[in-house]
Each structure stands twice: as structure tokens, then as C-alpha cells.
Amino acid sequence: MHSPVTTSLPKSPTGITGLDEITGGGLPTGRPTLVCGTAGAGKTMLASEFLVRGATQFGEPGVFMMFEENAAELTANVRSLGFDLDQLAEQKKVVLDYVYIERSEIEETGEYDLEGLFIRLGYAIDSIGAKRVVLDTLEALFAGLPNHAILRAELRRLFRWLKDRGMTAVITAERAGETLTRHGLEEYVADCVIVLDHRVTEQISTRRLRVVKYRGSAHGTNEYPFLIGERGLSVLPITSLRLDHRASTEQMSTGIPQLDEMFAGGGVYRGSSVLVSGAAGTGKTSIGAKFIDAACRRGERALLFAYEESADQILRNMRSIGIDLGPWREKGLLEIHASRPALNGLEQHLVTMHDAVAKFAPALVVVDPVSNLIDDPSSQNLNHTLIRLIDFLKQAQITGVFNSLTHGSTATEAGMSSLMDTWLLLRNLEFNGERNRTLYVLKSRGMAHSNQVREFVLGGDGISLAEVYVGGDRVFTGTARVAQEARDRAAVEERQAAHERRMRQFAAKRKALEAQIAALQAESEADFAELNFAAAQNEAGAVIEARDAEIMARLRDGIAPKEEISNDEKALALSASQHKETA
Amino acid sequence: MTTTAEPTTPEVARAEWQLRLYVAGQSPKSLAALENLRRLCKTHLAGQYEIEVIDLLKDPRLAAGDQILAVPTLVRKLPEPIRKIIGDLSNEARVLVGLDVKPKDAR
Numbered sequence: 001m002h003s004p005v006t007t008s009l010p011k012s013p014t015g016i017t018g019l020d021e022i023t024g025g026g027l028p029t030g031r032p033t034l035v036c037g038t039a040g041a042g043k044t045m046l047a048s049e050f051l052v053r054g055a056t057q058f059g060e061p062g063v064f065m066m067f068e069e070n071a072a073e074l075t076a077n078v079r080s081l082g083f084d085l086d087q088l089a090e091q092k093k094v095v096l097d098y099v100y101i102e103r104s105e106i107e108e109t110g111e112y113d114l115e116g117l118f119i120r121l122g123y124a125i126d127s128i129g130a131k132r133v134v135l136d137t138l139e140a141l142f143a144g145l146p147n148h149a150i151l152r153a154e155l156r157r158l159f160r161w162l163k164d165r166g167m168t169a170v171i172t173a174e175r176a177g178e179t180l181t182r183h184g185l186e187e188y189v190a191d192c193v194i195v196l197d198h199r200v201t202e203q204i205s206t207r208r209l210r211v212v213k214y215r216g217s218a219h220g221t222n223e224y225p226f227l228i229g230e231r232g233l234s235v236l237p238i239t240s241l242r243l244d245h246r247a248s249t250e251q252m253s254t255g256i257p258q259l260d261e262m263f264a265g266g267g268v269y270r271g272s273s274v275l276v277s278g279a280a281g282t283g284k285t286s287i288g289a290k291f292i293d294a295a296c297r298r299g300e301r302a303l304l305f306a307y308e309e310s311a312d313q314i315l316r317n318m319r320s321i322g323i324d325l326g327p328w329r330e331k332g333l334l335e336i337h338a339s340r341p342a343l344n345g346l347e348q349h350l351v352t353m354h355d356a357v358a359k360f361a362p363a364l365v366v367v368d369p370v371s372n373l374i375d376d377p378s379s380q381n382l383n384h385t386l387i388r389l390i391d392f393l394k395q396a397q398i399t400g401v402f403n404s405l406t407h408g409s410t411a412t413e414a415g416m417s418s419l420m421d422t423w424l425l426l427r428n429l430e431f432n433g434e435r436n437r438t439l440y441v442l443k444s445r446g447m448a449h450s451n452q453v454r455e456f457v458l459g460g461d462g463i464s465l466a467e468v469y470v471g472g473d474r475v476f477t478g479t480a481r482v483a484q485e486a487r488d489r490a491a492v493e494e495r496q497a498a499h500e501r502r503m504r505q506f507a508a509k510r511k512a513l514e515a516q517i518a519a520l521q522a523e524s525e526a527d528f529a530e531l532n533f534a535a536a537q538n539e540a541g542a543v544i545e546a547r548d549a550e551i552m553a554r555l556r557d558g559i560a561p562k563e564e565i566s567n568d569e570k571a572l573a574l575s576a577s578q579h580k581e582t583a
Numbered sequence: 584m585t586t587t588a589e590p591t592t593p594e595v596a597r598a599e600w601q602l603r604l605y606v607a608g609q610s611p612k613s614l615a616a617l618e619n620l621r622r623l624c625k626t627h628l629a630g631q632y633e634i635e636v637i638d639l640l641k642d643p644r645l646a647a648g649d650q651i652l653a654v655p656t657l658v659r660k661l662p663e664p665i666r667k668i669i670g671d672l673s674n675e676a677r678v679l680v681g682l683d684v685k686p687k688d689a690r
Contacts, residue, residue: 100650105666107681110615110673115607116639116651123643145653145669 009216012060012132012168015053016046018235022211022220027192032159032169034189036181037196042207042228043172045081046196047134048074049232050170052083054132055093060168062132063095063124067140071096081232095124101144108146114154118161125165133162133169142183159188180212191215197223206347209235229351231358236347236388245394247271247446252364252399255294256287258465262441262450268422269446270363271397273390275416277404278426283437283456283463284403285309287424288366289318289325290463291401296328300363304336305353307372311336322462335360341372349373350385354392365393369403370416390419421445426456429477436477439465455481600624600632601661602682607654608640612671616655619672627679627687657682 011025020026027033027050037043051062064085066074074096075085088094097120124130138155145151162169171189173181180186186193193213199206209226211219226235251266260267268274274291276284285308292302306314314336315326328334337356341349357365370386386402393400404416417423423442428435437456441449454465455477469476469484476484604620606613617636624632639646639654649658653669659682668681679686 097647099652101652105664107666107668107677108670109668109677109681110670111612112653112655112670113612114652115610115654116605116646116656117653119607119639119643119654120646120651123646141652 011217012054013058014050015057016049016233016235018224018226019046019209019233022209022224022235023192023214024218027168027170028214028217029168030163030166031191032162032167032171032189033192033194034171034173034181034186035194035196036173036175036186038175038198041175041196041198042226042233043196044069044074044077044136045228046194046233047136047170047172048078048083048085049081051094051132051134052078052085052088053232054168055088060131061093061095061128062134063097063121063128063130064134064136065097065099065121065124066134066136067099067101068137070098070100074098080230081228082230083232092128095128095130097121097124099140101140103144103146106144112150114151114158117154118158122165125167131166131168133167134172135169136172137174138171138185139173139181139183148183155185156188196226225347227347227351229348230355234351234354236350236385245271245391246397248397251447252298253294254287255290255292255297256463256465258454259439262452262454262465263422263444264448268399268444270399271394272421272445273393273400273402273419274422274424275402275404275420276424276426277406279406279428282426282428283439283458284405284426285314285368286318286321286323286458286463287426288368288401288403289314289323291364291399292325292328292334292366293323295364295399296325296331296333299333301332301360302328302334302364302366303356303360303362304334304366304368305356306336306338306368307341308368309338311338314338320460321458322460335362346373346385350389353389357393357396357398361396362398364399364401366401367403369405371404371406386416386419417443431477432480434478436481438468438477598631598633599662600628600659600682600684601635602632603635603637603649603658603660605637605639605646605649605651605654605656605658608638610654613655615671615673616657619675619678620657623672623675623678627684659683 010029011023011027012029013020013026014023035043035046048064051064054060054062064074069077071085078085085094085096089096099117099120121133125133141151141155142148159169159171171185173183173185175195176182180193180195190213192211192215195210195212197208197210199208207226207228208223210223211221224235226233248270250270251263251268252270253260253267254263276287278284288304292304295302304314309317311329315324315329318325325334329336335356337352339352353365353367367389373385390400402416402420420443422444425440425442427438427440429438430436437458438453439456440451440453443449453468455468457464457466466481469481602620602624604617606616620634624634637645639651645651649656649665649667651658655669655671657668657672657678659666659668666681666683668678672678676686
């Protein structure tokens with residue numbers, strides 16, 4: 001598709017998720033491809049999907065010639081992938097031809113060839129104008145026909161014939177021991193060889209696919225895990241994933257207002273991935289439930305993958321902290337997929353998630369917890385699976401919340417961290433004989449976020465975050481925080497009281513001073529009046545004295561002041577002079 | 584379809600031995616098979632057989648019906664169960680075993 005090499009070699013897309021990415025566009029057009037693998041590796045499924053998708057998506061009708069199971073069996077088998085072969089056969093998009101060989105019914109005498117097979121195949125191809133052919137499994141012929149020399153010659157002729165007719169063919173073969181196929185079919189099919197493998201590690205099976213050979217084309221050479229899900233095969237080509245998803249600037253609420261505040265006030269970005277990690281009982285599930293509740297309140301769909309608790313148990317438990325998810329589920333806004341992690345291999349879980357997400361089209365996906373999907377936290381598989389899932393969600397602009405159970409160390413999370421846009425860390429804080437939950441935002445790409453540790457309080461009425469008390473080098477939570485709060489309140493009250501008391505003292509003192517001032521003023525006024533009186537007396541005294549002196553002078557001069565000076569005046573002058581003496 | 588019926592006893596509506604030979608055109612193998620079959624029947628099943636020759640090149644649709652892969656293939660339709668013999672029928676003894684026919688000499 002992208003490599004320049006592919007332009008020289010025409011390719012036919014298989015429509016199988018991931019396989020076309022690995023092969024750079026599909027299988028070689030007009031040539032046979034050998035698909036080999038052990039029993040139950042998924043050969044028939046791959047072949048069927050190649051044919052069905054060709055017929056339905058790429059306008060290339062196909063012939064399915066089967067040697068092991070009959071048409072009814074095959075139809076039933078692939079119906080589990082959502083393919084209706086009967087209908088396709090009716091529409092003349094697919095021809096199913098079951099070739100039955102029973103060794104015991106056949107006697108061999110003399111020369112023969114397999115012209116009958118060629119004629120059958122040719123007739124089937126011509127009847128619908130087929131471009132694709134599946135032969136599943138040719139090796140059954142080796143059991144049915146005793147003369148292998150003839151058979152080999154005829155097979156060689158068959159592949160030549162298929163090429164001449166320009167058929168894009170898939171030939172399946174059983175793998176045996178060291179060789180790719182039991183009967184060495186790889187000799188004849190040299191253009192493209194795909195090996196399927198089915199391995200069981202620690203009781204969990206994983207299917208893998210590898211393109212061994214692709215003549216004339218670059219191809220991914222790794223072993224890729226693949227899955228058979230409800231919508232067919234999907235190969236997980238981790239290394240070819242591209243980072244080209246859109247980044248939304250829209251923020252969505254986490255459902256906890258105080259937590260939203262920590263993310264620049266609006267919550268996390270839509271379509272981002274959120275890791276919520278913490279030890280057991282730190283409240284991861286509750287945060288996930290809050291996310292779901294908020295999404296459903298907005299009328300969005302949410303999907304919960306639970307690997308620890310059953311759906312009912314989650315509903316009950318969340319109800320105990322005031323989050324009722326039941327109504328959302330009834331309204332069809334919430335879907336819960338609960339299963340034990342050991343139910344399937346990691347890849348199978350991934351494909352289940354894929355299918356569920358594709359079918360439900362949610363705005364939010366919560367995985368609780370993602371760490372349970374593997375027993376061995378050091379495994380690379382989880383990362384690969386997660387990358388795949390996260391990218392898938394991001395492409396679809398679905399917000400993902402992944403809970404992760406930590407076992408003391410944060411090594412697993414460190415590996416996951418690069419995949420996550422936002423990381424909420426929950427911690428248990430043991431102090432003062434009790435355990436309290438704290439929460440902080442370890443990182444949140446592309447937005448300002450609070451650096452504060454908050455106490456995370458689960459109550460009957462929901463989740464809330466409280467400011468923790470940081471005193472000295474210690475963070476106070478729980479009762480210590482409450483005690484500290486009480487202490488602080490007491491301190492405030494005391495300060496207030498002290499202030500008031502001081503104010504009262506001031507007022508009293510002021511009042512006293514004022515009284516003093518008034519008294520002094522009164523005294524001063526009294527003094528002043530006295531002073532005035534004295535001054536007036538003094539003045540009057542001076543006038544009288546002057547007059548007395550005049551009178552005296554006149555008297556000494558013998559001038560009798562008959563009418564001028566009355567007796568009264570004399571008396572007055574006398575008293576004034578007396579007064580003057582006393583003063 | 585080329586049908587070569589050779590009833591030697593016309594009063595019998597259906598022969599005891601219903602044989603069908605699938606061939607692909609006039610190939611040497613096909614011609615040899617037909618010749619060998621006729622000779623064998625005349626010798627060992629005189630008056631009790633019916634041979635139907637089907638040329639798949641002319642009627643490819645019929646290949647699926649009797650599950651024909653190899654050409655030529657002789658199919659014993661009757662008596663049941665169905666038996667198949669592939670090849671040019673050059674080994675008479677083996678054909679007789681395959682058809683479960685008792686050789687005339689032994690009778």
C-alpha cells in the first residue's frame with residue numbers, strides 16, 4: 001500500500017484486519033498463497049475470510065473447494081464470524097464445492113489424471129466469474145489417492161493452471177514437524193507462504209501468524225498475534241501502527257467536580273487515555289464508575305470491561321457510595337462486559353474488546369483493571385495489547401480509562417505510562433492508626449494540572465476530594481485532618497476572641513481617657529472662669545485705685561469735690577484701698 | 584452426455600449392473616478405459632449391465648455429483664454400495680475386484 005515495491009506487484013486485499021498491513025496490501029494477485037499451520041491454527045478461517053471479504057468488499061467472487069468438511073459444516077463454522085455463505089452462494093458470489101474422497105471406496109487400476117478436479121474447479125470458476133480460489137486442504141488428496149507420483153505431478157499442474165487462469169488462490173496445508181507442510185506443498189507454491197501457529201503458554205493459548213515468504217514484495221517478518229473474533233480474524237501488527245489520530249481539545253468531566261478542577265477546571269481531554277493506578281482498595285473502580293456516571297449523565301454511551309467483579313456486584317458496590325449505574329444500564333447507555341481474565345488469552349480479550357467497542361460505539365471505555373489481564377507484569381504482551389487498544393480507541397475518539405492494580409512497585413505503570421495521556425495515582429496513607437486514600441495527578445499531557453495531593457473520600461453520598469493538610473513535612477488525612485481542622489478552627493476562634501477582648505480593652509481605655517479628658521476640661525473651664533473673675537476684679541481694682549488716687553489728690557489739694565464725690569464714692573475708695581492692702 | 588446402453592436382454596427394464604464411466608474428452612486414457620470396460624463387461628457381465636459414459640468436458644456440472652476428481656473414473660451405481668475405480672481399467676483383475684464381480688471362469 002505504501003511501499004514502492006508493492007506497485008510492481010499487484011496485490012489483492014484480504015480484508016483481514018492487520019494482514020493487509022503486514023503484507024503491504026494483501027496477497028499476490030493471480031498467484032497461489034500457501035497457508036500452513038497445525039490443526040486448529042485457523043487456516044480455514046483465514047481462507048474463508050479471504051474469500052468472503054473478496055466477494056463482499058472487493059467485488060471478487062470466489063470458489064471454496066473443500067476437502068475436509070462439507071459445505072454445511074463450513075457454512076455453520078463461518079457463520080460464527082458473521083459470514084452467510086448460503087446467501088453468498090445464492091447471490092452467485094461464492095461457490096462452495098465439497099470434494100469428498102473416501103479411500104476405501106476407491107480402487108486404482110492403471111493410468112489416470114486429476115482432470116476431473118480441474119474440470120470441476122474450472123466449471124465453478126466460470127459459473128460465477130471467480131477471481132479467488134480456496135483449496136482447503138489439498139493434502140486430503142494424499143490420503144485419498146494412493147499414487148502420490150501422479151498426485152504430485154497433478155498438483156504441480158494445478159498450481160500452474162491456477163496461475164494461468166489468474167486466480168488469487170489460498171491453499172491450506174497441515175504443518176508437520178520441521179517442515180512447513182506434511183507433503184511438501186511449499187515446493188509448488190513459491191510465491192507467498194504464511195504460517196499460522198497456535199501456542200499455549202501458561203494455559204493460555206495464543207494464535208500467531210508469520211509471513212515466511214513473499215516473493216517480490218516487502219513484508220512484515222515478525223510473528224504477529226492474531227485472533228478469531230466475532231467479526232473474523234484480526235492480526236495485530238504492532239510495529240506498523242501509525243500515530244496519526246486526531247487530538248481533541250474538548251474536555252470531559254470526570255464526574256468528580258474537585259477532580260475536574262485539578263485538570264484546568266474541565267476534566268480530561270476527550271479521546272485521551274487515562275491511567276488510574278493504585279494498590280488494592282484505593283478506589284480505582286469508584287473513579288471508573290464516576291467517569292461512567294458522568295458520561296451517561298451527558299447522554300453518552302459507556303462501556304465497562306470488568307475483570308474482577310460481576311456486573312451485579314459492581315452495580316451493588318457502586319450504589320453503596322451513591323453511584324447508581326443501574327438506570328444507565330437499563331437505558332442502554334451502559335454496557336458491562338464482565339469476565340475472568342483467564343477466560344481467554346490476552347489477544348482474545350483484545351478482540352472481544354474490539355468487537356464490543358465497534359458494536360456499541362461508546363464515548364467512554366473503562367477497563368477495570370487492565371493489570372489483571374496478565375499474570376506476569378513484566379510481559380511485553382500487555383503493552384502490545386494496550387497499544388493496540390489505545391490506538392484503536394483514539395482513532396475512534398473514545399476516551400479510555402484504564403485501572404491498574406499496583407503491587408507495591410510502579411514498574412508496570414512505568415511501562416504503560418508512555419501510552420497514557422493522564423495518570424491519576426491513588427495512594428493509601430497509613431498514619432495515626434488509620435488508612436486514608438490520597439489522589440494526585442502524576443501527569444496530564446497538554447493541560448495545566450494541579451500538583452496538589454488531595455484526600456480522596458468515599459462516602460455514602462459519593463466521592464469527594466478534600467484538601468489535605470500539609471503541616472511541616474507531613475500530610476494530614478482522615479481523622480488527623482479533621483483534628484487538624486478542628487484545631488485550626490479552635491485557633492481561629494481563639495484568635496477572634498483575643499481580638500475582641502483587645503478591642504474591648506481598647507474601648508474601655510478609650511472611654512476612661514475620654515472621661516478623664518472631660519474632667520480635665522471641666523477643671524480647666526473652672527480655672528478659666530476663676531481667672532476671668534480675677535482679671536475683672538483686678539481691672540476694677542485698678543480703676544478704683546486710680547480714682548481713689550485722684551480723689552485723694554484732690555482731697556490733699558483741698559479741693560472739695562462736693563458734688564463730684566459722693567459718700568458712696570468715698571466709701572468705695574476706702575474699701576478699694578483696703579482691698580489693695582489685703583491683696 | 585453420451586449414453587451407450589447395451590442391453591442384451593431387452594425384457595429387463597433395468598440392468599442389474601449400472602455402470603457409469605466419467606471421461607474427459609477423447610483422451611487416450613479415456614478411450615482405453617471405455618474399451619477395457621466394454622470388453623470386461625461382455626466377458627463377465629453379459630446381459631446384465633448398462634454403461635453410461637459421461638464426458639466431463641461437455642458436461643462439467645456432473646463432476647460434483649459423483650465426486651469425480653480423477654479421470655477416467657468408473658462408478659458402480661448399482662448394485663449398491665457405490666464403488667469407484669479410477670484409472671484406465673487396464674488391470675482387469677483389479678477392476679473385477681473393485682466392481683466386486685466374480686470372474687466368469689470361476690462360475
